[in-house]
Amino acid sequence: MVGRLLLSGIVAVVLSASGQAAEPAKALSFSMKTIDGKPVELNKYDGKVVLIVNVASKCGLTPQYEGLQALYEKYKDRGLVVLGFPCNQFGGQEPDSPEKIAQFCSSKYKVSFDMFDKIEVNGDNAAPLFKYLTNVDTEPTGKGKISWNFEKFLLDREGNVVGRFSPRTSPDAAELVSAIEKALGK
Numbered sequence: 001m002v003g004r005l006l007l008s009g010i011v012a013v014v015l016s017a018s019g020q021a022a023e024p025a026k027a028l029s030f031s032m033k034t035i036d037g038k039p040v041e042l043n044k045y046d047g048k049v050v051l052i053v054n055v056a057s058k059c060g061l062t063p064q065y066e067g068l069q070a071l072y073e074k075y076k077d078r079g080l081v082v083l084g085f086p087c088n089q090f091g092g093q094e095p096d097s098p099e100k101i102a103q104f105c106s107s108k109y110k111v112s113f114d115m116f117d118k119i120e121v122n123g124d125n126a127a128p129l130f131k132y133l134t135n136v137d138t139e140p141t142g143k144g145k146i147s148w149n150f151e152k153f154l155l156d157r158e159g160n161v162v163g164r165f166s167p168r169t170s171p172d173a174a175e176l177v178s179a180i181e182k183a184l185g186k
Helices: 064-078 098-109 128-133 174-184
Strands: 003-007 010-014 031-033 039-041 049-055 080-086 152-155 161-165
Touching: 049 064, 049 128, 049 174, 064 080, 064 098, 064 174, 080 098, 152 174, 161 174
Parallel strands: 049 080
Antiparallel strands: 003 010, 031 039, 049 152, 152 161
């Protein structure tokens, strides 16, 4: 598909550096590291409904791990995946090593959804995935910086951001569950 931009009656074709038509960036076009340090292309989740969450182990919202795990278990057979991205940018609430984070999540909350390496989600050093996610204007929370731990981004099966939910939106909140079911195709 060729990107086009209409400027004063002139159609401009957007090409990549290779001369190929440039596709708009999609949330699943990034490579990240798993919590055990292995690189993974997020396009492995193509065709899935994806819930991306920045997480922390020492936060008042940390019990949301339980609800995220419950969502994953309830909907995984229909195509939902949950991706947890530990971040220490909010009150220093994720100070531990990836190994300790993984151990905490599995022992305390029985987390079996995919966890990734600790990253930054705001600022100049933010992971490119989160730079992309925070620049998409969606409902109910618009674009802009992540406000705290446990902000949630919902992607449809094509990798489009179809929802962004505040940290205080619990995993079992009606608006989040409804958005997930809609993306899954009821």
